[in-house]
Amino acid sequence: MSDVGELITQVHRAEWARVVATLAGRFGDLDIAEEMAAEAFATAVERWPVDGVPPSPGAWLTTTAHRKAIDRLRREVRREEKHREALMLSAAAEPLGAIDDDRLRLVFTCCHPALAMEVRIALTLRMVGGLTVPEIARAFLVQETAMSRRITRAKAKIKAARIPYGVPLREDLPARVTGVLAVLYLIFNEGYLASDPGKEAVRADLTAEAIRLTRLVRALMPADGEVSGLLALMLLTEARRAARVSASGELVTLAEQDRGAWDRELIAEGHALLRARLASGQAPGRYQILAAINALHTDAPDVRDTDWSQVVALYDQLVRLDPSPIVRLNRAIAVAELDGPEVALAEVNGLPLDGYHAFHATRADLLRRLGRSEESRAAYDRAIGLAGNTAEVAYLVRRRDQLARGVDRPSDERS
Helix, strand or coil: CCHHHHHHHHHHHHHHHHHHHHHHHHHCCHHHHHHHHHHHHHHHHHHHHHHCCCCCHHHHHHHHHHHHHHHHHHHCCCHHHHHHHHHHHHHCCCCCCCCCCHHHHHHHHHCCCCCCHHHHHHHHHHHCCCCCHHHHHHHHCCCHHHHHHHHHHHHHHHHHCCCCCCCCCHHHHHHHHHHHHHHHHHHHHHHHCCCCCCCCCCCHHHHHHHHHHHHHHHHHCCCCHHHHHHHHHHHHHHCCHHHCECCCCCECCHHHCCHHHCCHHHHHHHHHHHHHHHHHCCCCCHHHHHHHHHHHHHHCCCHHHCCHHHHHHHHHHHHHHCCCHHHHHHHHHHHHHHHCHHHHHHHHCCCCCCCCHHHHHHHHHHHHHCCCHHHHHHHHHHHHHHCCCHHHHHHHHHHHHHHHHCCCCHHHCCC
16 A cells, blocks of 8 residues: 555544534534545545655545535435534634543433444444444344344434433433543454454544543543553553564464563552442442453462462353353353353353354364264354454464364363
8 A cells, every 4th residue: 555545544533533523513414524524535545655645644534525515415305404504603612511532422312312332332343443233233132134124214313303412411421431431432342353354453533532532431430430440451451462463473372471561550450440430339230240351360479370260250240131042152261161061062052143153163172172072063054254453363263273283182182
């Protein structure tokens, strides 16, 4: 890719949500905001290599998208009325309400209570994170066509019901924060282990942005335990990023990571957030429990020092709050360390996750540890076929090939 092309890609990641947020605020239409932002970036691809990169790329894109939106409104039915409205909106300053960060404002405004929670999350991931429909579909474990229809219907409902694209006031935030946290968590997860094989295995830009926005939410809502819990979870996970992919581009599992490469400052901050929540005496929510599980992992000097009984106990709490198949799958992985792979496999086999690569990867590992090599190899093949992350695929291929060579034996697991 050319230097200008690479720059445009970087600017797209940095400025997409800002441009969309500005247009949505001015014109009150998510479709126009998204489409004109896309047209502005397409214009940049054509013009910047010829005319040169403007001094302020973000401002250039916003101005270009704004002009394109005005031109489109002029061409539509009732053009005079819409033209006057557009001119008035473009001249008026957008009130900031309780939030003065463009991206975070867009997250809160898209997470409108009139929309179903799943739809709020999907729409916001598209509008804010700039995630593609396939990436969002993989996050929800649904077909791409189904996710595309959900997003289209959400936009149509906003328009038909005249749901205002308004900046929420401080009193509106509690009704929207659950969806906001879910969005930020999914953005972080896409960065933590990117699902698109055409992108980097770990997208530090997404994890950093998710952490930045979560810090802003915590500043707005310091008493909300789940906000602090999510921030702690992100920090404790991000702390391990440098050790998660090898120099050859292969995923490194938790048991094999160089713990000396973990970021101790992030770990200390995550632990401090959790201690503060424990001191509050309030019952923990989903993100606080997940953070506590990660705290146990980051507290152990070696994987053999992990308090697996406490990890399983925390997963038991989490299952009571969220009995989803993915939570139960993760619990079974911890059970394997405490009670052995046979007990864990019995729990895993009943889960309805045939389309989820991690389900088959977990089965492959458990079957390998039980010495059932042929079944393990088949499960690895299925996991490889479903996985999108390049580093994860490389790891799974190596593990499968070790079975073929007879390198890996059940007795090697805890060495």
